[in-house]
Amino acid sequence: MYDILIIGAGPAGVSAGVYAVSRGMRALILEREQVGGTIGKVSIVTHYTGQQPRETGASFAARMKDQALQAGVEILYADVEQVCLTGEIKTVATNKGVFRAKRIILANGCTPRRLGIPGEAELWGKGMGMNAARDAAAYTGKEVFVVGGADGAVKEALYLASFARKVTLIHVEDQLGCIAEFRRKAAAAANISLRLGAQLMAIYGHDQPERLKIADLRTNRIETVDAPGCGIFLYAGAVPNTALYPELTLENGYIPTNERMETALPGVYAAGDIRVKEVRQVATAVADGAIAAIRAAAY
Numbered sequence: 001m002y003d004i005l006i007i008g009a010g011p012a013g014v015s016a017g018v019y020a021v022s023r024g025m026r027a028l029i030l031e032r033e034q035v036g037g038t039i040g041k042v043s044i045v046t047h048y049t050g051q052q053p054r055e056t057g058a059s060f061a062a063r064m065k066d067q068a069l070q071a072g073v074e075i076l077y078a079d080v081e082q083v084c085l086t087g088e089i090k091t092v093a094t095n096k097g098v099f100r101a102k103r104i105i106l107a108n109g110c111t112p113r114r115l116g117i118p119g120e121a122e123l124w125g126k127g128m129g130m131n132a133a134r135d136a137a138a139y140t141g142k143e144v145f146v147v148g149g150a151d152g153a154v155k156e157a158l159y160l161a162s163f164a165r166k167v168t169l170i171h172v173e174d175q176l177g178c179i180a181e182f183r184r185k186a187a188a189a190a191n192i193s194l195r196l197g198a199q200l201m202a203i204y205g206h207d208q209p210e211r212l213k214i215a216d217l218r219t220n221r222i223e224t225v226d227a228p229g230c231g232i233f234l235y236a237g238a239v240p241n242t243a244l245y246p247e248l249t250l251e252n253g254y255i256p257t258n259e260r261m262e263t264a265l266p267g268v269y270a271a272g273d274i275r276v277k278e279v280r281q282v283a284t285a286v287a288d289g290a291i292a293a294i295r296a297a298a299y
């Protein structure tokens with residue numbers, strides 16, 4: 001039996017783990033993929049206080065992992081499949097066994113949204129749904145499309161532009177939804193072009209994308225673009241990983257908490273991108289994790 005179970009080893013979960021052991025708690029983080037979460041997969045980490053210059057997501061995640069292990073946080077790579085949050089003892093069933101604790105912190109973030117368009121499933125991993133940090137070099141001198149217009153999408157487009165011959169950002173809104181710094185850099189990059197008010201409708205190809213169908217939402221015109229061997233990188237929002245928590249009442253799919261990160265259920269805390277909040281960044285995720293662990297330790 002652990003003192004605290006934490007689901008997810010992104011910034012919120014790792015921060016919670018470090019703070020929990022500092023309060024004398026025996027803490028276990030359950031993580032289905034890798035320590036670092038979403039930020040561990042980005043090209044460059046930006047705006048987080050104290051980060052290294054040009055820090056990659058991979059190096060940031062590696063430092064997070066070292067810090068957690070050195071602090072004495074236990075990490076188990078396991079997929080959480082079912083959770084029981086009511087009652088004094090919380091139960092978490094994973095593909096590696098069942099775990100119990102009096103306190104639990106839900107920090108399992110969000111999953112990137114898929115488009116659900118024709119060709120997406122067939123070409124997933126074969127040119128579609130790529131990860132810029134991992135795959136950008138494979139598109140050196142080639143053409144890529146980035147779907148999305150928020151900070152993450154434009155930042156990854158800027159990174160891709162340092163490899164690809166041509167980068168096209170496809171965004172449904174009339175304006176990019178990113179910070180001014182990224183908008184300015186995208187405008188200054190000679191090989192980035194914008195398709196605003198546009199929507200990717202379908203992708204055609206067998207082993208690689210050959211053609212894209214793109215709708216101009218302003219004119220309702222649909223264009224077919226030939227782009228054999230292109231890469232399509234998807235940064236079009238995210239869906240909270242809350243299907244595990246039917247016992248909680250959600251708001252637009254996210255978990256409501258108070259300022260102490262307490263959910264409506266005693267002994268159950270939520271931290272990071274998975275909870276109802278205004279700003280989803282590493283800075284706010286680690287803050288949530290710290291608060292959740294300190295409050296949980298006092299529970």
Ligand SMILES: Cc1cc2nc3c(=O)[nH]c(=O)nc-3n(C[C@H](O)[C@H](O)[C@H](O)COP(=O)(O)OP(=O)(O)OC[C@H]3O[C@@H](n4cnc5c(N)ncnc54)[C@H](O)[C@@H]3O)c2cc1C
Nearest residue numbers: 008010011012032037038046080108109152272273281282
């Ligand atoms: C493209 C992009 C770029 C970004 N760049 C920046 C940036 O430069 N600076 C910044 O501050 N923010 C950035 N962000 C935002 C930042 O990544 C998030 O706010 C932050 O990662 C949230 O941390 P989290 O711990 O709440 O969730 P996550 O990082 O999503 O971590 C959740 C973890 O839970 C795990 N998990 C999920 N379900 C289960 C399950 N059933 N069982 C076990 N484990 C599970 C996941 O594998 C994951 O590791 C970016 C986001 C995107 C999409």
